Amino acid sequence: MLVNYVIDFSEGSKEQSDLLGGKGSNLAEMTKLKLPVPTGFTITTEACLDYLKQKEQMSDELNLEIRQHIESMEKRTKKRLGDAVDPLLVSVRSGSKFSMPGMMDTILNLGLNDETVLGLTQKTGDARFAYDCYRRLLQMFGDVVCGIDKNRFEEQLDFYKSKKGYQSDIEMQAEDWQELVAVYKNIFLEVTHQAFPQDPYEQLQLAVEAVFRSWNNRRAITYRRLHDISDSLGTAVNIQEMVFGNFGLDSGTGVAFTRNPATGEKGIFGEFLLNAQGEDVVAGIRTPQPISKLESLMPEVYQEFLTLSHLLERHYKDMQDIEFTIENRQLYLLQTRNGKRTAKSAFKVCIQLVEEGIISKAEAIQRINPTMVTQLLHPVFELDQLKNAEVFATGLPASPGAASGNIYFTAERAKQASEQGEKVILIRQETSPEDIEGMVVSEAIVTSRGGMTSHAAVVARGMGVCCVAGCEEIYVDEFLEQATAGGITLHQGDVVSVDGTTGTIYRGDIPYVEGDEWQLLETITNWAKEEATIGVKANAETPADIKTALKLGAEGIGLARTEHMFFGEERIFEMRKMILAESEDALMAPLNQLKEFQKEDFRTMFTLLNGKACTIRLLDPPLHEFLPQTEAEITHLADATQRTVGEIKHRIEELHEQNPMLGHRGCRLAVTTPQIYEMQVAAIIESALEVAQKGKDLTIIPEIMIPLIGSQEEMRWLRERLDQTIQTIFSEKNQVISYKIGTMLEIPRACLTAEKIAEVADFFSFGTNDLTQLTYGFSRDDSGKFIGAYQQKQLLKEDPFQHIDEEGVGALMRIAVDKIKHFDPSIKIGVCGEVGGDPQSIRFLKKIGVDYISCSPYRVPAAILTIAQEK
Numbered sequence: 001m002l003v004n005y006v007i008d009f010s011e012g013s014k015e016q017s018d019l020l021g022g023k024g025s026n027l028a029e030m031t032k033l034k035l036p037v038p039t040g041f042t043i044t045t046e047a048c049l050d051y052l053k054q055k056e057q058m059s060d061e062l063n064l065e066i067r068q069h070i071e072s073m074e075k076r077t078k079k080r081l082g083d084a085v086d087p088l089l090v091s092v093r094s095g096s097k098f099s100m101p102g103m104m105d106t107i108l109n110l111g112l113n114d115e116t117v118l119g120l121t122q123k124t125g126d127a128r129f130a131y132d133c134y135r136r137l138l139q140m141f142g143d144v145v146c147g148i149d150k151n152r153f154e155e156q157l158d159f160y161k162s163k164k165g166y167q168s169d170i171e172m173q174a175e176d177w178q179e180l181v182a183v184y185k186n187i188f189l190e191v192t193h194q195a196f197p198q199d200p201y202e203q204l205q206l207a208v209e210a211v212f213r214s215w216n217n218r219r220a221i222t223y224r225r226l227h228d229i230s231d232s233l234g235t236a237v238n239i240q241e242m243v244f245g246n247f248g249l250d251s252g253t254g255v256a257f258t259r260n261p262a263t264g265e266k267g268i269f270g271e272f273l274l275n276a277q278g279e280d281v282v283a284g285i286r287t288p289q290p291i292s293k294l295e296s297l298m299p300e301v302y303q304e305f306l307t308l309s310h311l312l313e314r315h316y317k318d319m320q321d322i323e324f325t326i327e328n329r330q331l332y333l334l335q336t337r338n339g340k341r342t343a344k345s346a347f348k349v350c351i352q353l354v355e356e357g358i359i360s361k362a363e364a365i366q367r368i369n370p371t372m373v374t375q376l377l378h379p380v381f382e383l384d385q386l387k388n389a390e391v392f393a394t395g396l397p398a399s400p401g402a403a404s405g406n407i408y409f410t411a412e413r414a415k416q417a418s419e420q421g422e423k424v425i426l427i428r429q430e431t432s433p434e435d436i437e438g439m440v441v442s443e444a445i446v447t448s449r450g451g452m453t454s455h456a457a458v459v460a461r462g463m464g465v466c467c468v469a470g471c472e473e474i475y476v477d478e479f480l481e482q483a484t485a486g487g488i489t490l491h492q493g494d495v496v497s498v499d500g501t502t503g504t505i506y507r508g509d510i511p512y513v514e515g516d517e518w519q520l521l522e523t524i525t526n527w528a529k530e531e532a533t534i535g536v537k538a539n540a541e542t543p544a545d546i547k548t549a550l551k552l553g554a555e556g557i558g559l560a561r562t563e564h565m566f567f568g569e570e571r572i573f574e575m576r577k578m579i580l581a582e583s584e585d586a587l588m589a590p591l592n593q594l595k596e597f598q599k600e601d602f603r604t605m606f607t608l609l610n611g612k613a614c615t616i617r618l619l620d621p622p623l624h625e626f627l628p629q630t631e632a633e634i635t636h637l638a639d640a641t642q643r644t645v646g647e648i649k650h651r652i653e654e655l656h657e658q659n660p661m662l663g664h665r666g667c668r669l670a671v672t673t674p675q676i677y678e679m680q681v682a683a684i685i686e687s688a689l690e691v692a693q694k695g696k697d698l699t700i701i702p703e704i705m706i707p708l709i710g711s712q713e714e715m716r717w718l719r720e721r722l723d724q725t726i727q728t729i730f731s732e733k734n735q736v737i738s739y740k741i742g743t744m745l746e747i748p749r750a751c752l753t754a755e756k757i758a759e760v761a762d763f764f765s766f767g768t769n770d771l772t773q774l775t776y777g778f779s780r781d782d783s784g785k786f787i788g789a790y791q792q793k794q795l796l797k798e799d800p801f802q803h804i805d806e807e808g809v810g811a812l813m814r815i816a817v818d819k820i821k822h823f824d825p826s827i828k829i830g831v832c833g834e835v836g837g838d839p840q841s842i843r844f845l846k847k848i849g850v851d852y853i854s855c856s857p858y859r860v861p862a863a864i865l866t867i868a869q870e871k
């Protein structure tokens with residue numbers, strides 16, 4: 001049987017991330033490119049899955065294959081695993097297909113034991129170094145393989161240092177590490193009742209098994225759930241020769257991005273630590289130096305690093321996140337991957353890569369996740385509010401944005417508070433993967449230690465959450481749940497505001513405004529429009545919303561809800577007068593007044609739209625929504641209409657409906673009182689004529705949309721009247737204009753008889769909110785009370801008001817589209833419900849053949865992108 005259990009770095013390539021994991025496939029790719037990568041091999045995800053399937057038993061075949069690969073490594077390195085004179089030391093590194101930062105575990109310096117540590121001492125002439133490596137192995141092995149709490153080791157180290165009066169690890173001497181190694185070995189005995197395994201092959205097997213098993217640890221599962229990563233992928237394990245960044249001051253280790261992951265700015269961006277190993281940089285144990293510092297310390301290494309990172313970026317055609325180690329001024333690359341970044345950085349980098357000719361516009365569009373658009377328009381604090389704000393502390397601007405909330409010091413507390421509906425800010429010394437559940441519920445994350453690539457920073461940027469890292473001036477006491485800086489102590493629950501863009505933490509609650517990166521968005525949206533095959537319009541009627549919609553790329557207005565225009569104080573008053581009218585004469589006065597208001601609005605709309613499409617929906621909601629609610633309003637209305645309060649109340653009662661959403665609303669209002677729609681249509685046409693006359697060459701084609709049509713008869717009757725109204729205006733004004741009269745598709749009957757309605761409608765637009773309500777029989781306004789229970793009991797996968805119900809509502813839509821297009825393929829069909837802005841629904845809507853979708857202005861760019869990405 002041919003199984004792919006172990007593959008040498010020199011045999012793989014970047015396309016094999018399924019089998020080798022992301023890390024392994026990229027190590028193979030870099031090896032293929034002849035870059036300075038320490039030699040090694042990958043134990044595949046298949047081996048992992050087999051192991052987990054075989055009740056966590058290492059097979060003999062796998063052990064044998066590993067042994068053979070170690071032997072071939074020994075030939076290449078001229079060192080031997082377990083050799084007392086010149087021991088081969090390796091790292092054991094997990095790596096699944098998708099990068100899961102810090103989720104799985106790494107062991108360094110494997111192969112050290114009481115004997116080989118002497119060999120390493122002899123060989124390097126540096127006992128301090130050798131024992132530092134050994135204690136790290138004990139610590140990592142203890143944690144990853146034996147599940148010994150990391151703090152057990154940390155406590156002993158801290159205790160030892162304070163006993164000696166040392167400030168930092170740097171002061172630890174060879175004898176100190178030696179003593180500590182003995183202490184650490186005792187911890188093994190105490191906790192596991194077994195000695196630390198001295199046989200390197202046993203160490204290796206235990207380590208590999210631990211990595212395999214870590215695929216199913218809780219934080220890995222949480223992470224996968226959060227990021228929609230399949231549980232059935234498994235992780236690979238990379239075995240690699242060690243290189244040493246902790247070999248004195250000519251050595252070091254670091255992490256760098258080829259472009260700034262927060263802002264997208266060009267140029268290398270990263271951090272390193274001299275005389276340090278492995279995760280010291282990421283873990284935030286010591287605060288690292290910026291990579292630019294390396295230029296002055298080791299110019300030739302820095303230059304080489306620049307060259308290699310440039311090469312990698314070109315090769316991968318994307319911004320890279322590179323881990324490196326320097327041993328005695330010799331540079332080694334230990335990892336590369338496409339760097340995680342903020343939305344702003346993602347947009348900027350994509351645009352740069354297109355400008356640099358590295359990728360095409362079409363490729364750039366594929367790389368932008370529609371949800372990034374939201375993040376791009378990150379909130380920022382109001383500038384003048386900041387002037388008087390009290391600064392609590394400052395740190396590194398690790399992930400942009402602005403947030404305020406109550407502070408909590410543990411993930412657990414943060415989670416509880418957020419479940420109580422609080423806005424939460426998580427403050428910690430440093431975060432680790434265990435904190436993930438607290439981090440996802442936080443508005444912002446603050447750490448007192450660690451750099452721009454620390455766990456907190458990386459995770460926060462990935463989630464688009466605001467983060468300030470490395471606020472060294474804050475003393476965080478996680479036990480007492482308080483944070484002190486500049487003589488001020490804040491306690492759990494106190495309010496702070498965090499500015500992730502500048503790295504400042506303020507006391508108290510500071511108002512913020514949504515951020516804007518319009519320009520970046522505009523570039524990408526324009527490119528996306530070139531690829532988009534169906535149109536995107538906006539649901540908007542106020543001047544502010546229309547301007548926003550156009551700025552964000554809408555090609556017109558797909559739904560202007562006229563009732564939204566009746567809610568001003570003056571207007572609603574006229575509206576009420578109209579509703580209360582008992583005779584035709586009494587009706588006309590307020591209607592004429594309302595007509596003037598409407599005309600004013602429509603003129604503004606048509607002017608702003610400057611010839612772009614505009615679909616205006618006639619009055620839709622039940623009239624009682626406009627009626628006075630309070631005694632004062634009722635009295636005021638009674639006075640103004642020379643009626644008694646009693647009469648008004650009586651009329652209100654008359655208008656009461658048992659089931660208003662199925663009652664006297666939409667086109668039904670116009671069947672009983674046609675004057676309302678006639679007024680609205682006159683206002684639309686007259687203002688269109690006026691604006692068209694002013695603007696030279698301006699063609700305005702108003703699309704008048706009648707809501708809630710259920711039958712051809714209804715539509716025909718209304719349309720004939722409205723056509724007549726319009727013809728009268730044309731002859732009065734001696735001027736004509738093109739216009740269309742269409743309808744919403746929101747009643748199931750309309751979908752089922754769409755080919756008949758099409759005979760008398762010029763266009764259609766699906767109103768998915770009402771259509772879902774009427775298809776499911778779920779009240780839009782009340783479904784919140786039970787949809788949750790349906791989801792919990794798995795009777796419903798998703799809320800059909802958020803994501804289109806493809807099976808039911810979608811089937812009706814398909815029927816309608818097919819019938820209409822069969823009757824006349826040139827009739828345009830749009831969608832203007834809530835799901836028109838939801839990427840998942842948009843993919844479906846595109847498939848069933850609608851011509852455009854219309855959504856709220858802020859969702860327009862994501863909608864355009866989604867459509868452009870669907871081929």
Ligand code: ADP
Nearest residue numbers: 091093102106240241242243253278279323334
């Ligand atoms: P993660 O997936 O958490 O980034 P890695 O497997 O990349 O874990 O290991 C973390 C760090 O350990 C690396 O960035 C590197 O600094 C160090 N490391 C891993 N393997 C080696 C090695 N062979 N030699 C030296 N350092 C190593």
Ligand code: MG
Nearest residue numbers: 023323334335
């Ligand atoms: Mg790594």
Ligand code: MG
Nearest residue numbers: 707746767770
């Ligand atoms: Mg509706």
